[in-house]
Amino acid sequence: MIFMSAGIAAAAGILSLLCCRRGGLAGVAGVAGTFLSVIAGIVGICTSPPSGVSLLFMLPTLILAPAAAVHSVAYIKGHGNPGIYWGFFNLTVATMLALPLLKEDFLEFLIIWELMGVFSFVLVMFNYKAEELKRVAWIYLLACEAGGLLLMLFYALSFKTGAPRELFYIAGVAGFGLKAGFPLLHLWLPEAHPAAPAPVSAIMSGAMINLGLFGIVVFVFPGMDASLCGWTLLILGGISTLGGILFALPQDNLKRLLAYSSIENIGIISMALGCTFLGGAFKNNSMIVFGILGTILHIINHALLKGTLFLGAGQVYCSSGTLSIDRMGGMMKKTPVTGSCFTAAAVGLSGLPPFNGFIGELMIYLAAFSGICSGVWQLRIAGIAAALILSLTGACAVAAFAKAVGGTFLGEPRHVDDCKKESVWMYGPMLFLLFLSLLIVFSVPFTVPCIFKVLNVSTIDYASTGVQKILFCAASFSALFYVLSTLLLLFRRFVRVRGNENAAGPTWDCGYAKPSARMEYTGSALIQCLGDLFNSFLQIRRKIEPPQGLFPKKASFQWESPDGAERFFWAPVFTFFAGVSDKVHKFQSGYLHMYVLIMTIVIIAMVVWAIIS
Amino acid sequence: MIYWILNLILALLLAPVLFGVLNKVKAFFAGRKGPRIMQTWYDIFKLLRKGTVYSTSTTWIFKFAPVGTLAALAIAMLFLPLGFTESPLRFQGDALLFLYMLGLGRILTVLGALDTASSFEGMGAARELEFSIISEGTMLLLLIFLALQSGSCELSSMFCGRGGSFWLKAAPAMVLAAVALYVVLLTESCRVPVDDPETHLELTMIHEAMILDNSGPDLAFIHYGAGLKLWIFGAILTALVIPADTFVPWAATVIMTAGCFLIAVFVGITESMMARYRFLKVPQMLMGGFCMAFAALALLLISGGVK
Numbered sequence: 001m002i003f004m005s006a007g008i009a010a011a012a013g014i015l016s017l018l019c020c021r022r023g024g025l026a027g028v029a030g031v032a033g034t035f036l037s038v039i040a041g042i043v044g045i046c047t048s049p050p051s052g053v054s055l056l057f058m059l060p061t062l063i064l065a066p067a068a069a070v071h072s073v074a075y076i077k078g079h080g081n082p083g084i085y086w087g088f089f090n091l092t093v094a095t096m097l098a099l100p101l102l103k104e105d106f107l108e109f110l111i112i113w114e115l116m117g118v119f120s121f122v123l124v125m126f127n128y129k130a131e132e133l134k135r136v137a138w139i140y141l142l143a144c145e146a147g148g149l150l151l152m153l154f155y156a157l158s159f160k161t162g163a164p165r166e167l168f169y170i171a172g173v174a175g176f177g178l179k180a181g182f183p184l185l186h187l188w189l190p191e192a193h194p195a196a197p198a199p200v201s202a203i204m205s206g207a208m209i210n211l212g213l214f215g216i217v218v219f220v221f222p223g224m225d226a227s228l229c230g231w232t233l234l235i236l237g238g239i240s241t242l243g244g245i246l247f248a249l250p251q252d253n254l255k256r257l258l259a260y261s262s263i264e265n266i267g268i269i270s271m272a273l274g275c276t277f278l279g280g281a282f283k284n285n286s287m288i289v290f291g292i293l294g295t296i297l298h299i300i301n302h303a304l305l306k307g308t309l310f311l312g313a314g315q316v317y318c319s320s321g322t323l324s325i326d327r328m329g330g331m332m333k334k335t336p337v338t339g340s341c342f343t344a345a346a347v348g349l350s351g352l353p354p355f356n357g358f359i360g361e362l363m364i365y366l367a368a369f370s371g372i373c374s375g376v377w378q379l380r381i382a383g384i385a386a387a388l389i390l391s392l393t394g395a396c397a398v399a400a401f402a403k404a405v406g407g408t409f410l411g412e413p414r415h416v417d418d419c420k421k422e423s424v425w426m427y428g429p430m431l432f433l434l435f436l437s438l439l440i441v442f443s444v445p446f447t448v449p450c451i452f453k454v455l456n457v458s459t460i461d462y463a464s465t466g467v468q469k470i471l472f473c474a475a476s477f478s479a480l481f482y483v484l485s486t487l488l489l490l491f492r493r494f495v496r497v498r499g500n501e502n503a504a505g506p507t508w509d510c511g512y513a514k515p516s517a518r519m520e521y522t523g524s525a526l527i528q529c530l531g532d533l534f535n536s537f538l539q540i541r542r543k544i545e546p547p548q549g550l551f552p553k554k555a556s557f558q559w560e561s562p563d564g565a566e567r568f569f570w571a572p573v574f575t576f577f578a579g580v581s582d583k584v585h586k587f588q589s590g591y592l593h594m595y596v597l598i599m600t601i602v603i604i605a606m607v608v609w610a611i612i613s
Numbered sequence: 614m615i616y617w618i619l620n621l622i623l624a625l626l627l628a629p630v631l632f633g634v635l636n637k638v639k640a641f642f643a644g645r646k647g648p649r650i651m652q653t654w655y656d657i658f659k660l661l662r663k664g665t666v667y668s669t670s671t672t673w674i675f676k677f678a679p680v681g682t683l684a685a686l687a688i689a690m691l692f693l694p695l696g697f698t699e700s701p702l703r704f705q706g707d708a709l710l711f712l713y714m715l716g717l718g719r720i721l722t723v724l725g726a727l728d729t730a731s732s733f734e735g736m737g738a739a740r741e742l743e744f745s746i747i748s749e750g751t752m753l754l755l756l757i758f759l760a761l762q763s764g765s766c767e768l769s770s771m772f773c774g775r776g777g778s779f780w781l782k783a784a785p786a787m788v789l790a791a792v793a794l795y796v797v798l799l800t801e802s803c804r805v806p807v808d809d810p811e812t813h814l815e816l817t818m819i820h821e822a823m824i825l826d827n828s829g830p831d832l833a834f835i836h837y838g839a840g841l842k843l844w845i846f847g848a849i850l851t852a853l854v855i856p857a858d859t860f861v862p863w864a865a866t867v868i869m870t871a872g873c874f875l876i877a878v879f880v881g882i883t884e885s886m887m888a889r890y891r892f893l894k895v896p897q898m899l900m901g902g903f904c905m906a907f908a909a910l911a912l913l914l915i916s917g918g919v920k
Contacts, residue, residue, distance in 0.1 A: 330730070332672045343674065343724070352717045353710060365709045369766045372757055375919075384757055384910070391712070391753035395746040398720050402742060406727030406735075412670050466705060473704035477688055481717075484684040485677070492680065492830045495661050507668040507729045507826055510815045521727070521735020529743040533896055 002044030006098035009037035009065075013090030020083030027073060030086025034069040034093060038062050041097060050101055052455040056296055057100040057214040060207035060303035063436065065093045067429035068199035071311050074425035075199055075318060080126055088126075089200070092119040096203075099211055103218045106158070110151055113215075117144030120204060124196040136195040143178055143188035150175030154220070165224075172220030173232060180212025180270070181263045183239040184565045190247075193259035194323065198314025201255060205262040205310060206303035213269060221277075227378070230277030234382055237270025238389045243537075243564070245396040249403070250531050250540055250561035252524060254313045254323045257404055258306065261349065264393060265302045268364065269295055271386050275367040278382050286370040286465040287379065293467060294363035296451065300440065301360045305349040308433045309404075312342035315426040316408060320416040325404065325523035330413035335422040339409040341430040346401035348437060351394045354478035356440040362474055363467075365390060399530055407523025414517045442479070445472040524559065531561070539564065616862040620696035623870065624848070628840035629653035631847065631877040638881025653840060657833045665829030670730040678725025679824075679831040682718040683838045689714035690841060692768040693848050697858045697865035699769040708756050708768040712749070715801070718838070719745055726823035733815045737822030740892060744807060744819070747899040748800040751793055754906035758790055759853070761913055764920040772852035775920070777859055783918030789909035791854050796902030798846040798876070802839065805884040807895050817889070843880075847873035 012033015019026040041062050045055060069089070076085050095116035102109040121144060125137040154171040157163045178185045189209070193201045221229045244263030251257040272294035279287025315338040316331060317323050332339035348355030364386070371383030413419070448468050452460065462468075496502065509515035531540050540561045547555035587598060633650035640647025649655070667676065692700050692707040700707075723741060726734035759771035762779055780787055800807045803820035810821050824835050851872030857865050890898060913919060 330670075332674070332728075336672070340673070347717070347720060350716070350720065352713055352720060354717075358710075358713055361713075362706050362709055366706050366766060369706075369757075369760055372760055373764050373766075380914070387753060387757060388750065392746065392750050394713070394716065395749040398716060398723075399742040399746065402720055402723045402727070402738070405724060406738070410672065410674060410724065410728040411730035470705050473702075473707070474710060477691075477710060481681075481684055481688055481714075484687060485680050488680040488684055488834070489677075492834075495830050496665070501664045502829075503664060503666045504669055505666055507670050507731045509731050510733055510825070515731065517730065519732045520730045521732055521739065526727070526735060526739045526742070529739050529892075530746070533743060533746075 002041060002048060002050060002101060003098065005037040005039075005041030005044055006094045006101075007037075008040050009033055009090045009094035009097060012037065013087045013094060016083055016090060017087030018083075020081060020087070023082040026083035026086045030082075030090055031069050031073060033086075033090050034065050037090075037093065037097065038066050049454065051103075053214070053218060054100040054103060055454060056299060057210055058097060059300060060210060061093065061096045061203070063300075063433070064203050064206045064303055064307045065096075067307060067311065067433055068203050071202075071314060071426050071429045072197070072199045074423045075197055075314050076126075079197065080128075084122070085126055085197070088119050088122040092116060092123060092200075092203070092208075095119060096207055096211065100214060106155055106219055109215075109219070110148075110155060113151065113211075114144075114148050116208070116211075117148065120144075120200070120208065123200045124192050126197055126200070127195070130195070133195050136191045140188050140192045143185075147175050147178035150178070151215075169220065169224065169228075173216060173236075176212040176215035176220065177236070178212070180209050180216070180266050181240065181244075182212075182236050182266075182270075183243055184569055186240070186244070186263050187563065187566055187570060189263055190251075190256050190259045190563055193262070193310075194253050194255040198255070198310050198317060201258070201313075202307040202310035205259065206307045209262060209266055210269070210299055210303075213266070213273065217273065225281070226277050227281035230274045230279075230281055230382070232274070233270045233277060234274030234386065237267040237272075237274055238385060240264065240267030241271060241389055241393050242267075242396075245393050245400060246534050246537060247561065247563065248400045249396065249527050249534070250524070250538060250559070252324050252326055252560070254316065254325055254404060254408060255310070256323075257325070257400060258309050258313060261309075261397070261400065262302075262306060264397065265298070265306065265349070268361070268390070268393070269298050269302070271389070272298055272364045272367065275364065275371065275382065275386060278371065278379060279367065282374070282376050282379055284370060284374050284376070284379060285461055287367050287374070288460055289462045289465045289467055290363045290367035290370060292455070292460070293448070293451070294360055294367055297356070297360035297363055297440070297444065301348070301356045301437065304433045304437045304440070305345045305355075305357060308341055308345035308430045308437075309349065311426065311430050311433070312338050312345070315422055315430075316342075318426070319420045319422060322416065325407035327415040328408045328413070329411045329416075329517065329520065329522070330409070331416075331419065332409040334419040335409075335427075337427040338422050338430065339405075341427060341434055342409060343405050344434055345430075345437075346405050350397040350401050351390075352398070353474070354441070354481040356437045358478070359441060359444060359471060359474050361390060361394070362470070366470070396530075399527065403523040403526050406521075406526060411520050412517040414520065414522065442475050445475055528559075531559070537564070539567070614698075614701045616696055616866065617698040617701055620698065620866055620869070621690070623866070624690065624695055624844050624873075625841075627870065627873075628844040629657060629837060631840060631843050631873065634874055634877045635881040635884075638878050639885050642882070642885035653836060657836055660828075660833035660836070661830050663829045665831055666826075668729050668826055671728045671826075675725045675728040675826075676831075678721045678728070679827060679834040679838075681721040682725075683834045683841075685714045685718040685721070686838045686841045686845070689718075690845055693845060694769040694772045694852050694858070695848060696862065696869050697773060697852065697860065698862065699767075699773050703767040703769045705766045708760070708766055708771060711768050712752060712756065715842075716745075716749065722820075722823055725827075729826040731826060733818075733822050734825055736816070737819050737825075740808075740819045741823060744800055744895060744899060747896060747903055748797045751797050751899070751903045751906045754903070754910055755790055755794055755797070755853075758786070758906065758910050758913060761910070761919045772849075773858040775856070777856040779856065779918060783913050783916045786909040786912035786916065786918065787854070789905045789912065791850065793902045793906035793909065794846075794850050794853055795879075796899065796905075798843075798850060799880070799883070800899060800902075801846055802843045802880070804880050806887055806890045806898065809889040812889075843877065844873055847876040850876055 016026040248260035276291030348357040351361040368383040368387040371379035543558040808819040
C-alpha cells in the first residue's frame with residue numbers, strides 16, 4: 001500500500017509528461033497525482049506502518065509535496081512548459097517517497113537515488129532560458145553525479161572483505177554528505193536553490209537534503225563504532241552549522257540566504273544525531289532521548305518552516321520580479337499575508353519561542369547539557385561544543401532573518417514600484433504549513449509515548465528523563481506568550497479608549513524634513529558590522545569607487561560574499577587539475593613519431609621494471 | 614512559593630525604580646540634583662495617558678513589537694530565583710527558554726525598528742544584532758558554568774542548588790564569571806561603555822535609536838521592559854555571587870533587592886567614571902567578557918568545583 005503512493009506519483013508524473021502539449025491538463029494531472037499519492041501514503045502508513053526511520057524521512061515529503069504543488073499552480077504560470085514541470089515534479093516526489101522505504105537493498109536504493117538526482121536536475125533548470133542557469137545546472141549535475149560515483153565506490157567496497165574500513169566509511173559519508181550539504185560538499189546548495197522554482201526549492205531544502213542523513217544513518221553507520229559516528233556527525237554538523245549561518249548573513253539574494261540557512265539546519269540536525277550516537281556510545285540515557293527527539297523535531301520543524309520561507313520567497317519573486325533583498329523593502333504592505341507568514345516562520349527558524357523551532361532546539365540543548373552534566377569528559381566536551389555552537393548560531397540566525405524580513409518586507413519600497421498582489425494559491429500553503437507548526441508545539445507533549453512506540457527501541461527509557469513534562473512546560477509558556485501579548489494589546493486598547501487619540505505621520509528622521517527610501521537601512525547595511533566582525537572568515541569582496549574632486553559626480557560601493565569553499569578550496573583544486581591536464585595534453589601532439597617515441601619509452605620502462613622485480 | 618510570588622511582585626514594582634537610583638548616582642557624580650527616584654514610574658504613567666503617533670511606513674509589526682518584547686521579558690522573569698527561592702514554574706531546560714525569550718524580545722525590537730524605514734533605527738538595529746551575538750554566547754557559557762556547578766538545567770536550581778561552598782571550591786572561576794556577567798549586564802541593559810542612553814546624538818545610540826519612533830503607551834511598555842531587563846540581570850548577578858539560598862526567606866529577599874539596587878549604583882558609578890567606547894572597540898570588550906566566561910569554565914573544570 002505504502003509503495004503505491006510512490007507509484008501513483010510516478011504515474012501522475014508520466015501522465016503529465018504525456019500531456020506536455022496541453023498545459024491545463026498536465027496541471028490537473030500533476031496536482032491530483034500529488035494529492036492522491038500523499039493520501040495513499042498516509043493510508044499506507046496507517047495500515048502497515050513502516051519502520052520509524054523510514055517514517056521520519058517520509059514525513060517531510062508527505063507534508064511539503066501537496067503544499068508545494070498548490071503553490072506551483074500559481075508559480076509556474078508563464079514560467080515555461082507546465083507538462084514538463086508537473087511531470088518531473090511528480091517523478092521527484094515519487095522517488096523521494098520511495099527512497100526511505102528501500103533500506104533493505106542498497107542497489108535499489110542507489111538506482112532510485114540517481115533517478116532522484118536526475119529528475120530534480122530537470123526541475124532545477126526548469127527556467128533553462130536564463131543565462132546564469134547554465135553554470136548552476138552544471139554544478140548541480142556534477143554534485144549529483146559525484147555523489148553517485150562515491151556511493152558506487154561505497155557499494156563496491158562493501159563486497160570486498162579485505163577493503164579498508166576507513167575508505168568505505170569516508171566514501172559513504174562523502175557520497176551522502178554531498179546531498180546533505182556537509183562542509184566543502186555543500187557547493188551545489190547555494191547555487192541550485194536560487195535558480196530552481198520556489199516550490200521545488202522548498203521540497204529540496206525541506207525534504208530532499210535530509211535523505212543524505214538518512215543514507216548515512218541507514219547504510220554507512222551500521223557496524224561502525226558509535227562514538228566514531230557520533231563525533232563525525234558532531235564535527236561535520238558543527239562546521240556546517242556555523243559556516244552555513246555565517247555565509248547566510250551577507251547574501252543579498254533571498255533564496256541564496258535561505259539555502260545557506262538550510263546548510264545550517266542540516267548541520268543542527270547532524271549535531272542532534274551526533275549527540276544521540278555519543279549518548280549511545282557512553283550509555284547516557286537522557287542524552288539519547290533528548291538527541292532523538294531533537295533530531296525528529298528539528299527535521300520536521302525545518303521542513304515546515306523552511307518550506308514556508310521558500311514559498312514566501314516564491315511569492316515575493318512573483319510579485320516584485322526580483323530576489324535581491326536590497327532592491328525590495330516595504331513588501332509587507334503589498335503582500336501582507338505572505339509577509340506575516342514569512343516573519344513568523346523566520347522567527348521560528350531562528351529557534352525562538354513561541355514557535356516550533358524552539359522546542360526542537362530545546363531538546364538538542366538538553367541533550368548537550370545532559371552530556372555536560374554527565375561526568376564523562378568526552379561527553380562534556382561534545383556537550384559544551386554543541387551548546388556553544390547552537391547559541392552562537394541562534395544569535396546569528398536572528399541577525400540573518402532580521403535582515404531577510406526587514407530588508408524584504410519592512411520599511412519603504414526602495415526600487416520595486418509596481419508590485420503585484422499576492423495570490424491565495426501561494427499563501428494558502430504557507431498558512432497550512434504554519435498551522436502545522438503551531439500544532440506541533442501543542443501536540444508534541446502528548447505524542448512523545450507514541451513516537452517512542454513507533455521507534456520501537458525498548459532500551460530507551462524516556463519516562464525517567466521527564467521529557468514529557470519539559471515539552472508540556474515549553475508549550476505552556478509559548479501559550480503564555482500569546483496570552484500575555486493579547487492581554488497587553490487589550491490593555492493598550494483600553495488605555496487608548498480613555499480619550500487619547502492616535503495620529504499618523506511620517507517617520508521621525510531626527511529633524512530631516514524629507515526622508516526618502518534611499519536613506520533607509522538596507523539588508524546589506526544592517527549586516528555590515530557583522531560582516532566586518534566575521535570578515536576573517538567570510539573574506540567579503542569590496543569594490544569601492546570613492547567620490548573624487550570638489551563636485552563628485554559618481555561614486556559606488558559594492559560588496560559580495562562568494563562561497564568560501566568555492567573560492568579557497570574548489571577553485572584552486574580545479575585550477576590545479578586543469579593545469580595538470582593542460583600539461584598532459586602536450587603529449588597528444590598529433591605527431592606520429594612522438595607517439596612512437598612515447599610508446600618505446602614506456603615499453604623500455606616496463607621491461608626495466610620487470611627485470612628489477 | 615508565597616515568598617517567590619511576593620518577590621515577583623516586589624520586582625515588578627521596583628524594577629523601574631532602578632533607573633531612579635542609577636540616575637541619582639550619576640547626578641551625584643556630576644554635582645547635580647538629578648531626577649526623582651520614582652521618575653521612571655511617573656514617565657510611564659504620563660506616557661500611558663498620551664496618544665500614539667504611528668508612522669505611515671509602519672505595519673502591524675511595529676505596533677506589536679513593544680507588546681511582544683514586554684511579554685517575552687515578563688515570561689523570562691518567571692524562571693528567576695527571585696529572593697533566592699526556587700521558582701514554582703521551573704522545569705528542566707527553563708534556562709534556555711529564559712535565554713531565548715530574551716532573544717525573542719530582541720528580534721521583535723529589531724524588526725520594529727526596521728519597520729519604520731528610518732536610517733537611524735536601522736543603525737541601532739545593526740549594532741544591537743552585532744553585539745548580541747557575542748553577549749548571547751557569553752550568557753550561554755555562564756549557563757554551562759552554572760549547570761556544571763549545580764548539576765541541573767533549571768535556572769532557579771542552577772543558582773540555589775550549588776551549596777554554600779562554591780566560593781571556596783573555585784574562587785578565581787567565580788570572579789571571572791561575575792565580571793563576564795557584568796559585561797553582559799551592561800550590554801543587555803544598554804549602558805555605558807556599550808551604549809549611552811543619554812547622548813543627544815541619535816547617531817551614537819543603540820537601544821534608544823531603535824525606539825526613536827515609539828510613543829505613548831508603546832514607549833511606556835519599552836521603558837518598563839528596560840527596567841525589567843535591568844532587574845533580571847541584577848538578580849542573576851546577585852544570585853551568582855551570593856550564596857544566600859540557605860538564609861531565612863525575608864533576609865534573602867532583602868539581600869536580593871539590595872543586590873539589585875547595589876548593582877544599579879555600580880552601573881551608575883561605571884557610567885560616571887568612563888565614556889562610551891567607540892563602536893569598533895565594543896566588540897573587543899565583549900569578546901573580553903566571552904573569553905573570561907570561557908576561562909571561568911575551564912578553571913572550574915580543572916579545579917573541580919563540578920557537582
